[in-house]
Amino acid sequence: MKHFAILILLLPLIFTGCAGLKPGADPIIVRAQQTERAAFETFDAFLRIEHKNAARIRTAAPEVSKFAEWLREPLPDGPRGIALVKSLGNVRRAYANAKTPDNRAKLASALDALSAALAETQKHLTAAKAF
Amino acid sequence: MMILASLPTFLNIAKEVFGVGADLYRYVTRLREVARQDAEWTPAQEAEFDRVLNDAGLQEHWKAHKD
Numbered sequence: 001m002k003h004f005a006i007l008i009l010l011l012p013l014i015f016t017g018c019a020g021l022k023p024g025a026d027p028i029i030v031r032a033q034q035t036e037r038a039a040f041e042t043f044d045a046f047l048r049i050e051h052k053n054a055a056r057i058r059t060a061a062p063e064v065s066k067f068a069e070w071l072r073e074p075l076p077d078g079p080r081g082i083a084l085v086k087s088l089g090n091v092r093r094a095y096a097n098a099k100t101p102d103n104r105a106k107l108a109s110a111l112d113a114l115s116a117a118l119a120e121t122q123k124h125l126t127a128a129k130a131f
Numbered sequence: 132m133m134i135l136a137s138l139p140t141f142l143n144i145a146k147e148v149f150g151v152g153a154d155l156y157r158y159v160t161r162l163r164e165v166a167r168q169d170a171e172w173t174p175a176q177e178a179e180f181d182r183v184l185n186d187a188g189l190q191e192h193w194k195a196h197k198d
Contacts, residue, residue: 020169021169021170022169022170024170025169025170025171026171029171030168030169030170030171033168033171033172034165034166034168036180037161037164037165037168037180038162038165040180040183040184040187041158041161041162041165042158044158044187044192044193045154045155045157045158047192047193048154048192049154049155050192051191051192052154052192054196069195069196072193072194072195072196073195074195078184078185078188079188079193079194079195081193082184082187082188082193085184086184089180089181096171129155
């Protein structure tokens with residue numbers, strides 16, 4: 001029943017494709033912005049669910065708790081999850097100000113790094129939802 | 132009588148299940164908005180996202196546990 005409810009919740013996503021871009025929009029900038037927003041929403045949903053079920057998750061799936069604490073670890077720019085998102089934002093703005101091949105390579109690299117953290121969080125979010 | 136006695140337990144379970152359901156629903160709704168993005172952010176949207184990031188860091192579920 002719970003899995004059915006989750007499937008119902010995910011259906012709108014399954015049937016919604018990515019939008020075509022308006023003229024003038026730089027695809028890599030839009031992709032970076034989408035990744036920043038999707039990563040933040042995923043980190044936030046995962047940490048919210050983990051926080052609500054912390055005691056149970058800590059006992060039954062310590063690796064999920066450990067990953068949550070990794071995202072929460074305080075860094076100069078805020079908790080690590082937020083610092084990662086802000087870091088991509090800084091690289092994206094640098095590229096928008098000067099579209100050099102070097103800045104583009106840095107943006108692509110930062111995009112890959114945040115995408116990897118996002119994929120890892122989605123894996124742990126799936127585990128956390130089971131509690 | 133037994134049913135009445137177990138009512139608080141059922142209510143707690145329902146609260147937890149629907150609580151997680153609401154979080155997931157909000158998450159999916161926001162991802163749909165992300166998928167619909169078809170232009171670069173305006174300065175106002177950029178500022179709004181910065182504000183969201185800064186506010187989130189102050190919320191309880193983002194704070195590192197001491198133990």
